[in-house]
Amino acid sequence: MKHAKTATQNACKLCNPLGACLAFRGIENCVPFLHGSQGCATYIRRYLISHYKEPIDIASSNFHEETAVFGGSHNLQIGLKNVTEQYKPEVIGVATTCLSETIGDDVPMILREYKKTHKNGTPLPVMIHASTPSYQGSHIDGFHAAVRATVKELAEAGARQKLVNVFPNMVSPADLRYLKEILGDFSLPFMLLPDYSQTMDGGPWGEYHRIPPGGTSVSAITSAGSATSSIEFGSTLDASKSGAGYLEEAFGIPRYHFSLPIGIKESDKLFSLLETITGQECPEKYKDERRRLIDAYVDGHKYVFEKKVIIYGEEDLVIAITAFLREIGMTPLLCASGGKSGQFKKKLAELIPDLEEQGIKVREGVDFVDIEDEAKVLKPDFLIGNSKGYTMSRKNNIPLLRIGFPIHDRFGGQRKLHIGYRGTLELFDRIVNTVIEQRQNASSIGYTYM
């Protein structure tokens, strides 16, 4: 029986401030700060830690009843002072919550006031404000809001220099490291924002660090305003909400905007752009990676052809994965997201011209109960998405291939690679192995060669 459905059940999204905290963690010497209740910071820390297995300190202005009545200015200012004292940060990234947004705190004004009162002491940290009310959008919106707020606060105009800004979207630390390797191999000076490749996936400490080492430096972000171009991933990411969009608006820096580079076709776009920008041919290393990927596609093509899948997660990730799956002849049955940019179907159709013809269902703003209802009817061979789909995977006995964020029930989620030729190969291997394992388990013979 189909039930009417007002409430969200087993959400396929998180709240806005979570994304902002993660993005702020990708700035060097930055402490994320949530202007709201203590619980928001603590819950978000716990959620991020369970995926990244790294400390992430998120400060909170810790609202009380009086704060909610008289405004959060006092608490925010005390909080900023304490964070400055205890962490000695270069940057404090202040993100709002449903609470502070609803009472209407004017955070930029409070920050200005704070700077005025404390101007005679030791130099103040840079303070960035991102508006991230939890009752709007989802975590991915908070992520982009924090990135945009950061360049808006820090980027300065300057004589054009050989520099490219890269806005990678919410990818894994492994993806970030790979991107940096690629840019380095093209000898292209870059400003990558955010870069939590080390802060959220670093080594052991010999001594205590108030803030984990790593992240994009303030001076690098400042120079973003003098770059020659910006590269930005994420099909549904609108220029009006993005870091590269702001730099284009404010400084006329051209924005090259792509899907997340997953699969050969989308990765090719990135590498050929890099060739164009640098005037340099793609290094042999990546041509090799590409050749190896094609070789793997060929070796594995029969396993995956017309295998039916449901893909869910952030819209941009789902779009990129779906495009890749079409490239290897798989059959996406449903593309689902808890996000609701309004662009989901349109952007999918841009990358997958036969979307309608293939009968691929597209649903935005759904939860895991919706996806499960679909799965029962569509009967996919497996699911691709974050580990929150495990409940329905187990219940309906459909294997789950874990990608993206969060991965709470497997080890090494932060080290999973998704993008470029190398990431695609990793994904392809995992997909083929999922199929092989299924076949092997289902066979009464127990084949030892597959």
Add this chain to the structure above:
Amino acid sequence: MEQIGILEGRKRQVFEKKKGVGQPDIVCDTSSLSGSVSQRACVFCGSRVVLYPIADALHLVHGPIGCAAYTWDIRGAVSSGPELHRLSFSTDLQEMDVIYGGEKKLYNSLIELIEQYKPKAAFIYSTCIVGLIGDDIDAVCKKVSRETGIPVLPVHSEGFKGTKKDGYKAACSALMKLIGTGDVETISKYSINILGEFNLAGEAWIIRKYYEKMGIEVVSTLTGDGRVGAVRRAHGASLNVVQCSGSMTSLAKEMQEKYGIPYIRVSYFGIEDMSKSLYDVAKHFSDRPEIMDAAKQVVRDEVSKLYPSLQKFRKALTGKKAAIYVGGAFKTFSLIKALRSIGMSVVLAGSQTGNKDDYARLKEMCDEGTVIVDDSNPVELSKFILEKEADLLIGGVKERPIAFKLGIGFCDHNHERKIPLAGFEGMYNFALEVYQSVMSPVWQFVPRKGGNR
């Protein structure tokens, strides 16, 4: 190494036990200092943890999506039957709801969910924003209860209206509305309720088994493998046995007032406290000496099994130092004793929500030089772990990366644990887990233990 300081506003919440000198009481029971990165959560969290294990109830979070998403199936509280508590329900308030109010959405959500899942009761948690937009959730709950015939209980857990402890209270007052509505006729005189035992990894089942061996009827485990029906009958028990005193003492007090049921505080961690929690119950029923005899038998049987198996761990762990930072202070008492029984000393003991009496007792129990902290934060914890050269940290998910980054062992003693640590068999698991972490050869590679580069 860089000196790590303590924030001025927090200095009176940190204390190091020293010989001879009179020392002021630790300051506690306050709200967290703004900007100090408290390890605490909020009022909502307090309510959610207490009520969560009631497995045949609907738990609907009224607010934006985060509060429900971050608490979806995060706890190890297992059920022997229905598992409705493991799903996550939220009214997922949007901007328009914030402007025009969320009552209608709450009403529709409740009616639909109750129709779909047929719960025995529903708990409606109000979050920060509900406290601001002024939804009358009491009225909605009453209406839905009338229409559906099940108890629909508002839990006033707006995140900012106090600390986690206030959330416990809100949960307890919701429970009080259920208690007293069931039939108690058949309940034995020798009966108890187990309060504040969340059945993490099946711990309540272990404890229940001991009491039943003693001839005690367990009427309700309330908040561990909980059932609405059992909660309704809880007033029929003769004694309330309270663990996790921080969360459940207020309920026990209310039940004493309203139903005349006395309560005792216990802890199920470590041999000493576990045994005591059986003896104390037996003492309460002194008119039937067989109960005490049975309690002694249970302890004898269990300890004779357990004791030899602990010797290997004790031998390896003797002289190692532990730091404890957990939610409730009562647990730290047991942990100190349990650690001592396997040869370890405690160099740091702290909790998120301890009260004055707790800290006074802690001060008494601890060795000289032990640091005692209330509502601490990662910076402080790191400072003391390093200064005191701890080999182990006991805490929860948020404390784990602190330990691991600094290159020391860790034991998860929080609500996510998958291994039972309560009871006599739990003591074995605890010792094993501590041993497995502290004695691992991987520490040779971390910088703090001399691993170079």
